Amino acid sequence: xxxxxxxxxxAFSGLLLALAWPGIxxxxxxxxxxFVPILFVENSIFRSEKGSTYGxxxxxxxxxxxxxxxxxxxxxxGIETKLLVYLFAVLLNSSLMALVFHFFHYTRKKIGSKEGxxxxxxxxxxxxxxxxxxxxxxxxxxxxxxxANTVHWVQWYEYTGVFGGSIWILLVNITIYKILDKAIxxxxxxxxxxxxxxxxxxxxxxxxxxxxxxxxxxxEKKDPVTITIIQPNVDxxxxxxxxxFEEQLDSMLFLVSADQLSASDYLIAPETALTEDIWxxxxxxxxxxxxIKKIIADHPQLNFVSGLTSYYLFEESEERSATARQFSNxxxxxxxxxxxxxxxxxxxxxxxxxxxxxxxxxxMPFASFLKPLEGLALDLGGTIGSLGSQExxxxxxxxxxxxxxxxxxxxESIYGEYVxxxxxxxxxLIFIITNDGWWGDGPGYAQHLAYARLRAIETRRxxxxxxxxxxxxxxxxxxxxxQSAGWWxxxxxxxxxxxxxxxxxxxxxxxxxxxxxxxxxxxLLLYSMAISIYDRKKPx
Numbered sequence: 001x002x003x004x005x006x007x008x009x010x011a012f013s014g015l016l017l018a019l020a021w022p023g024i025x026x027x028x029x030x031x032x033x034x035f036v037p038i039l040f041v042e043n044s045i046f047r048s049e050k051g052s053t054y055g056x057x058x059x060x061x062x063x064x065x066x067x068x069x070x071x072x073x074x075x076x077x078g079i080e081t082k083l084l085v086y087l088f089a090v091l092l093n094s095s096l097m098a099l100v101f102h103f104f105h106y107t108r109k110k111i112g113s114k115e116g117x118x119x120x121x122x123x124x125x126x127x128x129x130x131x132x133x134x135x136x137x138x139x140x141x142x143x144x145x146x147x148a149n150t151v152h153w154v155q156w157y158e159y160t161g162v163f164g165g166s167i168w169i170l171l172v173n174i175t176i177y178k179i180l181d182k183a184i185x186x187x188x189x190x191x192x193x194x195x196x197x198x199x200x201x202x203x204x205x206x207x208x209x210x211x212x213x214x215x216x217x218x219x220e221k222k223d224p225v226t227i228t229i230i231q232p233n234v235d236x237x238x239x240x241x242x243x244x245f246e247e248q249l250d251s252m253l254f255l256v257s258a259d260q261l262s263a264s265d266y267l268i269a270p271e272t273a274l275t276e277d278i279w280x281x282x283x284x285x286x287x288x289x290x291x292i293k294k295i296i297a298d299h300p301q302l303n304f305v306s307g308l309t310s311y312y313l314f315e316e317s318e319e320r321s322a323t324a325r326q327f328s329n330x331x332x333x334x335x336x337x338x339x340x341x342x343x344x345x346x347x348x349x350x351x352x353x354x355x356x357x358x359x360x361x362x363x364m365p366f367a368s369f370l371k372p373l374e375g376l377a378l379d380l381g382g383t384i385g386s387l388g389s390q391e392x393x394x395x396x397x398x399x400x401x402x403x404x405x406x407x408x409x410x411x412e413s414i415y416g417e418y419v420x421x422x423x424x425x426x427x428x429l430i431f432i433i434t435n436d437g438w439w440g441d442g443p444g445y446a447q448h449l450a451y452a453r454l455r456a457i458e459t460r461r462x463x464x465x466x467x468x469x470x471x472x473x474x475x476x477x478x479x480x481x482x483q484s485a486g487w488w489x490x491x492x493x494x495x496x497x498x499x500x501x502x503x504x505x506x507x508x509x510x511x512x513x514x515x516x517x518x519x520x521x522x523x524l525l526l527y528s529m530a531i532s533i534y535d536r537k538k539p540x
Contacts, residue, residue, distance in 0.1 A: 302345075393419075
């Protein structure tokens with residue numbers, strides 16, 4: 001195979017992956033063939049016994065990441081910041097994906113083809129699992145997310161999570177490649193052909209048929225909760241931090257009708273919707289909270305859930321957190337949080353501090369080494385630098401104690417296992433509050449919206465999603481939209497969602513496929529290295 005042909009096939013794989021991705025091409029069946037061209041490239045290098053797969057596969061994955069995540073460049077910042085955010089994410093992800101193929105090729109050379117293809121699946125899922133759990137976490141491009149708008153095919157995510165989708169995609173691609181490779185090289189008998197094609201059809205169709213069966217037979221238990229969502233549509237660049245907090249609160253509440261207030265159990269506002277500086281250990285000074293309390297006094301059944309930037313002032317004798325920052329004009333220290341708040345007719349005001357912080361925006365990765373660079377964190381409103389956070393998911397309980405909700409803030413909604421922690425803590429419903437307006441009218445907000453559908457399937461929890469500029473929506477327990485707002489519109493949505501208290505297999509066990517793959521991948525890679533060392537030391 002010529003070099004130019006390898007480049008062409010590699011680029012074709014990247015293009016197919018992008019065309020399959022939500023918000024870009026959106027034709028998810030392409031995921032089943034997208035790796036086939038690059039598998040032919042790897043095989044050509046394998047047969048020639050010279051050359052590396054890293055560079056050629058990097059091209060493929062750079063196209064995939066670059067096209068699918070181009071919305072990262074749409075942040076309204078200077079050109080240097082745009083390039084830093086976009087290129088860092090694209091180059092890092094592409095490098096890691098190419099490294100997976102390098103390990104696959106290495107194992108195939110050192111042990112054998114069968115072990116190599118098994119290794120490809122293991123290494124890939126291990127890489128995706130790592131991307132959920134390290135300082136530079138960015139699991140946005142996890143392969144299983146590609147079915148976010150094809151929910152009737154992946155109802156079995158309630159057992160596997162998105163890693164089940166990643167494994168499915170890779171197995172189908174490998175099987176198609178093997179069929180084509182043998183057919184092209186005329187290395188297959190009619191009997192073998194039937195066996196391989198039968199295997200392919202089983203791998204492809206059985207998951208779809210199982211999913212369709214689950215989809216058709218799943219019924220929600222009737223346990224309605226009435227919810228109103230506010231989509232205030234405040235421009236995050238020109239209005240959010242330019243208008244007074246009381247003016248913004250008035251504009252937001254003006255959207256809600258008296259009938260909606262009277263009929264609702266919950267009223268939800270998006271991430272950082274309350275713009276007053278609220279100090280958690282000095283709530284008496286707040287102007288916003290008494291205003292909300294007054295509305296609830298007239299509607300005592302109402303629970304108000306909203307996003308905000310909150311602060312905590314440390315006492316001089318109190319141990320400070322690692323993210324504490326000092327006032328410029330005195331010796332006192334405080335923490336800032338991207339937080340959620342619940343206010344109802346009880347005296348208890350509940351706060352939740354976002355745990356999964358956005359790297360480089362809300363948190364400086366490898367903080368112990370990069371603390372001096374914290375001021376370079378991307379400014380998307382509110383505070384700059386590393387925010388405070390909490391370690392565990394926490395639920396909000398309704399005023400009557402009957403309903404518990406998961407206050408999922410923005411980026412946290414792409415972490416399936418973490419969302420499951422809310423559910424294990426008792427959440428009957430999932431509320432996602434977000435502000436996707438920072439990234440403009442590109443595919444970013446559409447992808448973020450679509451991924452929420454997978455959380456509904458994994459946990460079998462109905463979802464209410466309040467997004468500042470859109471798209472706000474209600475999602476049922478099968479991952480289907482019930483209602484949705486428009487993009488960049490100010491409006492409210494109102495409906496009933498069924499709560500649920502049953503735990504799915506995935507909720508109970510989390511990303512077990514990722515853990516198994518990671519452990520097995522390490523063993524396989526070490527074994528490959530041991531074989532390589534043995535072969536070098538073996539007498540000629």
